[in-house]
Amino acid sequence: MNYVISVMHKDRVGIIADVTSAIKQLGGNLEDMSQTVMRGYFTMLLLAAFPDGTDEAALRSALGAVKDLADFEIGIVPFEPDANNGVKADDSEDRYVLTASGPDAPGLVAAIAEYLRQKGINIIDLTTQVYHGRYIMMFLVQLQPQTDVGKLKHSLRIAMSDLGIHTELRHQALFKMTNEI
Numbered sequence: 001m002n003y004v005i006s007v008m009h010k011d012r013v014g015i016i017a018d019v020t021s022a023i024k025q026l027g028g029n030l031e032d033m034s035q036t037v038m039r040g041y042f043t044m045l046l047l048a049a050f051p052d053g054t055d056e057a058a059l060r061s062a063l064g065a066v067k068d069l070a071d072f073e074i075g076i077v078p079f080e081p082d083a084n085n086g087v088k089a090d091d092s093e094d095r096y097v098l099t100a101s102g103p104d105a106p107g108l109v110a111a112i113a114e115y116l117r118q119k120g121i122n123i124i125d126l127t128t129q130v131y132h133g134r135y136i137m138m139f140l141v142q143l144q145p146q147t148d149v150g151k152l153k154h155s156l157r158i159a160m161s162d163l164g165i166h167t168e169l170r171h172q173a174l175f176k177m178t179n180e181i
Contacts, residue, residue, distance in 0.1 A: 002031070002049045002079035003059060009072040011042040018069055019111065022062045027051045034125075047079055095124065096149070096173040098139040098156075102165035108135050112167075115159050119152065120144050140172065 007019055016035065023030065033046040050059070056076050063069055098116075101109055109128060116123060116139075125140035143149070153169050160167050170178075 001052065001054050002047060002108065003056070004075075004077050004079050005044075005048060005059070005063075006075040007042070007043055007044045007046075007069075008074075009033050011037045011040055012068075013159070014068070015042050016044070019046075019063070019065050022066050022069070023048050023050075026059065026062050028054070029095055051131055068145055093149070094143045094145055096135075096141050096143055096169050097174040098141050098169050099165060100137040100139070100165050100167045101134050101159075102163055104130050104133055104135040106162070108163065108165060109137060111163055112137065112139070112160065115156065116141060119147075121147075129178055 005019075007015070009015065013046070020030065028048040028050045031047045031049055033044065034048075035042070035044040037043075050098075056078070059076055060074070061071075063074055094102055098112075100108075109126070113123065121144070122142040123139055124142055126137070128135065128137045130136075149169065149171075153167075156167050156169065
């Protein structure tokens with residue numbers, strides 16, 4: 001049985017060790033994981049496979065038995081393989097990095113997310129941060145295979161210019177090559 005597990009709490013040393021040790025004790029195997037600390041709060045989302053017969057109650061019990069995890073916010077849902085709406089996990093050919101920045105104001109992420117939804121573009125990953133009064137956003141997006149990238153870039157620039165948002169869209173491979181040290 002596979003489960004998606006979310007963990008949130010005020011950050012401290014050792015949270016990953018505690019969570020992954022509890023998963024290991026149940027015979028679980030981590031398949032995917034994303035973790036970050038945002039303004040002092042630890043957040044983690046992971047996918048783990050467990051031996052047949054491991055149910056949500058057993059998983060909650062194992063995580064709850066770890067003294068330091070008792071007051072954490074923990075979510076557990078069964079993993080459904082078709083939950084990615086047909087997007088293959090290894091399909092990086094149509095993945096692009098969209099960077100955007102503008103004066104910090106409410107609704108910037110909502111505006112871009114709505115624009116992407118209307119174009120049928122899925123957001124795979126998103127990171128944002130306020131820096132010196134500017135709101136900086138980095139989206140990893142999955143384009144439809146038939147997308148005309150040049151037209152999309154032009155359309156995106158026009159749509160976001162009213163909000164003062166500057167956008168750049170680059171293929172994920174190009175972005176990686178130009179941003180690695």
